[in-house]
Amino acid sequence: MDEGKIISIEERIPKLKKLRKRKTNRRLIFIISLFFLIVLAVAYFQSPLSKIAFIQVEGNALTPKAEIIAKSGVQEGDSIWKVEAKQTEKKLESDPKIHQADVSIVFPNRVKISVKEQQKLAYLAKGKKLFPVLNNGAILREAVDGTPEQLPVLYDFKAGRALDQLMSSLEQLPVEIVNSISEIYYAPKKTDSLHVQLFMNDGYEVSATLKTFSEKMIYYPMIVSQLDPNIKGIIDLEVGSYFKPYDSEKVKAIEEPTPQQ
Template sequence: MEKEKIVSIEERIPKLKKLRKRKTNRRLIFIISLFFLLVLAIVYFQSSLSKVQSIDVEGNELTSKADIIAQSGIEKGGSVWKMGLKQVEKKLERDPKIQQADVSLVFPNKLNISVEEQQKLAYLAKGKKLYPVLNNGTVLNKAADGTPEQLPILYDFKAGKELDQMMDSLEQLPGEIVNSISEIYYAPKKTDRLHIQLFMNDGFEVSATLKTFSEKMIYYPAIVSQLDPDIKGVIDLEVGSYFRAYHSGKKEKSEEPVPEQ
């Protein structure tokens, strides 16, 4: 039995040679492949293939493609590898109209810029012109052309804390409520510098304060459903919830509950 287990060196030598040859061939193939990859890389970097040939922009409505490319600092013909894509994204996100930017390379030399813009929630009236206002309080420099979208028109607001708070409140409301608002006036009182007055598309008026506007205005559809649509008046959301008809001096308490402050 022991003799059967013994393998002679003469029998093992051919197998060892084959194994060595395989390892040598693998190493040679690896070295040759690596060499060709390095050659290809050098050729790529030295050729026009590594230069930016085209730039695509998507997701933009508030800013033109040309402006976004200009802000990115990317130029056609520049090396795609010398520019830091993350740095380009940061440059674009400095624009108050852009919430998020993503820049990617489509090999070999095409760049794709995808932007997510801030949301347009209202218009600010300045004289006879209406300027779009974004959810972060940014007022665009270019006035709206033609018929504006069905969004609230803001009057007597100025860029600053009150406008930012107004836009933050609108952002928290459902779209159907925002679209039901026709006009919003900034009308500060001695007792409340954050008082606002709203005129709704359904003919009702709302008196509110920015302190609790988003919390109470969410109940507007339920409150209106309890009122006679033929009797218009003011829905007071400043303290509690009250309705006062235009042709009546008395207040009728709405049954719709409003969160207490």
């Protein structure tokens, strides 16, 4: 009697059979789809499409593309899945010329390397050769050919505290002021191991200390505006601000601009 009731209910509710059929069909479709995905994945891994065909490098100016690729350890022909982005980025960022690196996989078989390099702020003179100096104090090994950009040329500096502090100071200054400097000489005194002497493109000479270099030099345009452009001399920014013409013993105190709040 119970069995009769069950059959009777199924006969009266045909939707139940349809629902069961739909569930069966969905499971079958899922299994077939999964099977094809596995087949496609295996075919991809075993095909040339899974091998690195091209390595794209962008953002580099100081570092040649070939050098960046060699530093990364990524090679064309390697499996795309062997590329470990984070480790590759760390390798590239260990280069003093590279500030930041980003490595990504572009399917099906390309690797993209984007770098942000350190900033070139000056040139270090060694004999008749000029070597680029970066904002982190790193001195590049390759001398420049031809006429370099309008950046300060450094004399008597070497890798170390004074050079690092100078680069940090130049990095804080506006580009216009940095480009107005022709030469910077490291000229330590008994009373100041961080004393520097600058020769400007406008004909003035500046005596300063790296202790307050960026704080004082930012006002250079305003200081010069108080002087007669036809009378050149030394602007002393070590303690206070003073101007001494080359052809006179007189020293003129220069009014320091009030720092803006």
